[in-house]
Amino acid sequence: xxxxxxxxxxxxxxxGQSMTLLCxxxxxxxxxxxxxxxxxxxxxxxxxxxxEGTTAKGEVPDGYNVSRLKKxxxxxxxxxxxxxxxxxYFCASRGGDLSANSPLHFGNGTRLTVx
Amino acid sequence: SQQGEEDPQAxxxxxGENATMNCSYKTSINNLQWYRQNSGRGLVHLILIxxxxxxxxxxxxxxxxxxxxxxxxLLITASRAADTASYFCATDTTGRRAxxxxxxxxxxxxx
Numbered sequence: 001x002x003x004x005x006x007x008x009x010x011x012x013x014x015x016g017q018s019m020t021l022l023c024x025x026x027x028x029x030x031x032x033x034x035x036x037x038x039x040x041x042x043x044x045x046x047x048x049x050x051x052e053g054t055t056a057k058g059e060v061p062d063g064y065n066v067s068r069l070k071k072x073x074x075x076x077x078x079x080x081x082x083x084x085x086x087x088x089y090f091c092a093s094r095g096g097d098l099s100a101n102s103p104l105h106f107g108n109g110t111r112l113t114v115x
Numbered sequence: 116s117q118q119g120e121e122d123p124q125a126x127x128x129x130x131g132e133n134a135t136m137n138c139s140y141k142t143s144i145n146n147l148q149w150y151r152q153n154s155g156r157g158l159v160h161l162i163l164i165x166x167x168x169x170x171x172x173x174x175x176x177x178x179x180x181x182x183x184x185x186x187x188x189l190l191i192t193a194s195r196a197a198d199t200a201s202y203f204c205a206t207d208t209t210g211r212r213a214x215x216x217x218x219x220x221x222x223x224x225x226x
Contacts, residue, residue, distance in 0.1 A: 042218035106157030
């Protein structure tokens with residue numbers, strides 16, 4: 001059981017380049033999330049999805065787009081990378097309905113550097 | 116701003132000692148969760164405490180919740196070098212569909 005898988009693990013981009021981060025989960029979870037983690041700031045929510053075909057903005061959505069075409073996949077896109085987007089990106093998923101008090105399952109992150 | 120704020124930011128103890136981390140939050144919650152992150156890895160769920168619970172145990176972990184003070188604490192008893200990690204609290208609030216994380220406590224357990 002792989003859980004939540006993120007690809008790639010590492011990436012270096014030049015300013016202005018674009019890329020897509022892929023998150024895949026095999027637990028049939030409805031909810032999926034993208035967070036970024038910066039030193040001393042904990043995790044901040046970028047975008048999330050409550051089901052296939054749905055997406056919503058989190059705390060820091062600017063500069064990012066997402067898509068959830070299939071239930072098991074949640075893609076995070078950077079259209080024109082900026083140095084401020086240098087960070088570690090984590091995908092997470094959770095199952096059940098929100099009243100079930102379910103925990104998040106995290107991938108191991110993508111470390112992105114924008115030069 | 117962060118919903119959850121951990122205190123202290125960093126903690127260094129000797130193996131065998133107890134480690135206590137605190138979390139304060141601002142709004143009413145459904146539950147509060149604690150996660151652990153080893154260096155270079157994703158977060159792993161440790162324990163969840165519901166808003167109507169005051170204390171919960173899981174192995175060497177003890178979590179308390181005081182909703183009147185909007186605070187929680189995580190106690191790790193008889194710590195081991197392998198407990199060295201960052202620990203985050205996260206709050207689950209009504210109407211939000213995502214957890215809000217604090218900035219974490221870095222725990223170093225010296226062998």
